[in-house]
Amino acid sequence: MAEISAESPESAPLPMHTHITELLGVRYPIVQGGLAHLAWSGLAAAVSEAGGLGQIGVAHMVTPEDLRADIRRLKELTQAPYGVNFPLGHRPLDAFLDVALEEGAPVITITAGNPEAMIRAIQSSGVKPLPRVMVLVAGVRAARKAADLGADAVIAVGFEGGGHLGRDDIGTITLVPRIVDSVRIPVLASGGLADGRGLAAALALGAEGTELGTRFVATQECVAHIAYKEALVSGAEADTVVVERAIGRPARVLRGPFVERMLAVEEELKRRGASREEALEALLPYIRGEVNVRAAIEGKLDEGFIWAGEGIGLIHDIPTARELIERMVREAREAMSHARLAFGDD
Numbered sequence: 001m002a003e004i005s006a007e008s009p010e011s012a013p014l015p016m017h018t019h020i021t022e023l024l025g026v027r028y029p030i031v032q033g034g035l036a037h038l039a040w041s042g043l044a045a046a047v048s049e050a051g052g053l054g055q056i057g058v059a060h061m062v063t064p065e066d067l068r069a070d071i072r073r074l075k076e077l078t079q080a081p082y083g084v085n086f087p088l089g090h091r092p093l094d095a096f097l098d099v100a101l102e103e104g105a106p107v108i109t110i111t112a113g114n115p116e117a118m119i120r121a122i123q124s125s126g127v128k129p130l131p132r133v134m135v136l137v138a139g140v141r142a143a144r145k146a147a148d149l150g151a152d153a154v155i156a157v158g159f160e161g162g163g164h165l166g167r168d169d170i171g172t173i174t175l176v177p178r179i180v181d182s183v184r185i186p187v188l189a190s191g192g193l194a195d196g197r198g199l200a201a202a203l204a205l206g207a208e209g210t211e212l213g214t215r216f217v218a219t220q221e222c223v224a225h226i227a228y229k230e231a232l233v234s235g236a237e238a239d240t241v242v243v244e245r246a247i248g249r250p251a252r253v254l255r256g257p258f259v260e261r262m263l264a265v266e267e268e269l270k271r272r273g274a275s276r277e278e279a280l281e282a283l284l285p286y287i288r289g290e291v292n293v294r295a296a297i298e299g300k301l302d303e304g305f306i307w308a309g310e311g312i313g314l315i316h317d318i319p320t321a322r323e324l325i326e327r328m329v330r331e332a333r334e335a336m337s338h339a340r341l342a343f344g345d346d
């Protein structure tokens with residue numbers, strides 16, 4: 001961990017203050033998304049040590065004990081708050097939740113399904129203090145529901161984002177203020193944000209901070225294969241596409257030969273008016289977790305897909321998590337001064 005904490009803290013920008021920094025106990029309102037197959041303790045600890053909120057993902061944990069081991073590794077690396085991310089819908093996660101609660105995870109994020117049972121389980125767990133709960137949402141209705149259930153914050157994920165998306169195709173710039181206007185709990189902006197201008201924009205839209213997925217893949221501490229990171233650096237904003245529409249689970253990936261083959265299958269399914277079950281069967285060889293791992297971890301980009309958001313157009317390097325976070329904060333401050341000039345304030 002020495003290399004992560006070695007940078008002089010004197011050089012770090014001053015802390016920011018929003019409802020999210022207060023809620024999560026972090027220096028900057030920058031949350032690392034729960035990246036399937038990539039969100040392990042190394043990245044999470046680096047993000048948290050740098051003043052953001054790092055997260056460990058449950059998506060790629062085979063057993064609850066794998067999760068426990070990774071949380072413990074993280075706790076050896078940092079004392080800072082961290083999150084554990086739960087994507088619902090694939091398999092029962094109760095035993096994983098028990099581990100996160102036993103290990104005292106300070107933040108739990110929930111995505112891709114009805115969060116009610118998990119929120120209730122957390123609330124009735126008797127754990128003290130209760131973890132902060134944040135729910136990823138892509139629409140007003142889901143945001144209100146999360147707030148009604150007692151979530152502490154929502155993460156509004158717009159259509160530009162990498163990975164799985166909402167079904168209504170609403171972009172971040174409209175989604176965020178709509179959700180800010182619809183709930184009384186803090187909102188984080190997510191989807192297509194990759195630098196400090198995005199952070200400033202999120203604050204201007206009424207959000208209390210940001211959650212970033214794709215940008216954190218292209219950091220040194222992320223376990224993604226270097227070919228994945230370099231593809232994000234060289235890719236432009238028009239190089240992503242939405243797949244899995246045929247099965248009602250739109251998700252954004254980087255274009256490439258493998259994805260073109262997947263799109264051809266989807267096109268054919270649409271032409272035939274295939275049922276969801278038929279579509280699922282036809283697409284399974286393209287969407288299985290192993291297929292993602294082959295490209296994302298093993299670097300075989302022609303043999304699998306990699307998740308990526310439109311924000312890749314803003315990714316030009318592979319910094320450490322600390323460099324990225326501190327740069328974002330400085331850029332956000334500059335962007336705010338730029339905006340203030342328009343009012344003659346500076």
Ligand SMILES: Cc1cc2nc3c(=O)[nH]c(=O)nc-3n(C[C@H](O)[C@H](O)[C@H](O)COP(=O)(O)O)c2cc1C
Nearest residue numbers: 033034035036111161162163191192213214307309
């Ligand atoms: C590689 C990758 C894997 C992801 N896996 C998850 C996941 O397991 N759980 C989750 O909540 N979100 C996941 N997401 C979504 C991110 O948390 C985040 O909401 C999204 O990436 C935001 O858009 P951006 O990529 O433009 O920053 C993933 C995103 C990417 C790029």
